Amino acid sequence: MNILTGNDLKTGDVVWWTGEAWSRHVSDAAEMGETAPDVMAREIAARAVSDCYLVDAERTADGILPAHIKEKIRATGPTVRPDLKLAPADPAAGNWVI
Amino acid sequence: MYKYDTYDQQMVDTRVAEFRDQVERRLAGKLTEDQFKPLRLMNGLYLQLHAYMLRVAVPYGTLNSEQMRMLAHIARKYDRDYGHFTTRQNIQYNWIKLEDAPDILADLATVEMHAIQTSGNCIRNISSDQYAGAAADEVVDPRPYAELLRQWSSFHPEFSFLPRKFKFAVIAADEDRAAMRLHDIGIQIVKNDAGEIGARYYAGGGMGRTPMIAPLIRDFVPIAELIGYAEAILRVYNRYGRRDNKYKARIKILVHEMGAEQFIAEVEEEYKHIEGLNLDAPAAELERIVAHFADPAFADGLSDEIDRSDPDFAVWLDQNTHPHKQPGYAIAVISLKPTGGIPGDASSAQIDLMADLAEQYSFDELRVTHAQNIVLPHVKKADLYAIWQTLDAAGLATPNLDLISDIIACPGLDYCSLANARSIPVAQKIAKRFADIDRQKELGELKLKISGCINACGHHHAGHIGILGVDRKGTENYQLLLGGSGAEDVSLAKITGPGFDEDGIIDAVEKVTDVYLGAREEGERFVDTYRRVGIDPFKEALYG
């Protein structure tokens, strides 16, 4: 699937397009289909995100998994600081990164 | 160290106001991201893998306890309670919000700090020798010259839209502790036969994708012409540096493609013209700056005796201190490379602790090294034991200066959007494999440097052992290089062969250290043995 990601303009948070809004959780991401160019142009013009781009991903039992390791790390947080991961209380979060 | 006068303070305050205005205009839609990006970069603000990253300048790696405490405050108030010291003597924060950035710069300005030109296609932080003003081998303290260059290069109207970034290093000793030859401009301050001070200018060095050693441009530029000569080089670069390809845009490519001889001719031609413009400040300005770098009030007649009865202290003493020019004093190096830790990272509590130590024991001064450690430059030998005890309790006393676990590592794919592979886990695993300090001492001086991509921010080209992380069909892969050096024996490391996976590279490092131990002669470091026997015995051990 193709999902859309960007960085919140004001905070820099990594965000994923849900179909209606931006979420910090990759598992909320929606399949973009044909809608990507319009959404991207609109959200950049609205200054919600500094920029955004499409990412290859797949739906798995654990949620949505970006295909490339860089996007996996972007979705969960630095692998060397488990306490800074997006879900620090969840010891299993991001196990599938490596 | 340098203290701002009202002019300097006004300049940083104005810069904060300017950036605040630029952020407002960005958020109001008056600037697109493309238009805003160079502006925020010129204030040190990157958009990285997880968030905005702010790179705060530590000019020539020198700061005091008040500034250090502000760095800790910023980590606590605006970030996630830690900072990362970099290979250009700066500090980075990884979790910054754009909307906070102007306030952070305002806070920094209250202690004479800033993030001016720590990124962007402009002249960056001027780096220097971390032992400046303390080591016995320097001709003069290089930092006043770095300060002169810092002011000249700040908000320079002609050189703010260069083809690419531009990095200076300034040293004043024959021993090169700042990797000077691997900079866009490297300057060695020297004295000629008449005892006059001048600048030996090198240009066209760099690491990155195509590493090059800077050739000599002019052997002796009288110090009164330091700035004019720099202008000549920058103007030649600004006019002729390539702008068609981001990866061929550094001055090293220009020097290489023109040839050093022709490049020098261009610079000298330009300088003939610039010389008449009187761009250099009068001698009185240099004297004013030099006065800020006068020796602190060293005590005389102190003993060089140290009680070595605590064996752990003795190990640290032998490895992590460096001779000082003043009898009874030493230079102490605080390792930010604990076994299994993240190279160069320090928590806000550790930063505060180092500030306290500097204030109490080091005439209120600290240095950041390009190897991502911290220096207390002026400590009484009599105080070393107390300092060590405090450091040890805080996890800052790893006695590994210049040993294999004193690894330089870029943030890598854990943090950096440019990276292809993670570097920090590799550093951690190597440090753990070689955790035994006796084993490390047996190996001796071994500078290991890891980069997570070919931009080489981890300086892997200058490693005795260098590791380059690459993306091999979506998987992290690591190439091993040998024989580089960023010191005065400068050389570029050579790749051994096909890369290894994350476990394989740790084994590979161990294999090459075994080859060294088997082949070395009396007094040889790893890099010396490599230079004598060549790469083949190492390749044999790695690939059979």
Add this chain to the structure above:
Amino acid sequence: MADILRFRDDEAHEEPAVTLDAFLDQSNATAVRLEDGEDARKLIPYLDRLALIEIGFSAFGDGRGYSAARILREHGYTGELRAQGDVLIDQIAFMRRCGFDSLAPEKPLDPADAENALARWDAVYQKAADDRQPIWAKRHA
């Protein structure tokens, strides 16, 4: 094209600017335009008869025009020196320091923003093509 911001007292030059190549061929043009990367030094023999030199900025990140401008001023050019093209608010103060005395931005500049940008810096660290005294000169006046 948007309005020209001009910082000169004299009358605007009427004659259109010719290309550098055309200028070097002709003997009577008084206005010339340099593109990014064209060598300003080629104009040095003709500076006293030029009334207008326009320097194009095809992209604001291409900083070659700043060097071209300074070189022309350093060699004694006193006519109008115009920055044309991708000229944005955050570059105009640098442009003035390099000797530009008129700005012809492709997209109009907000006048209030432009005024703020030009008035922002009370002091400067280095000598350039303007007559502003650098801080080091003020320190030792």
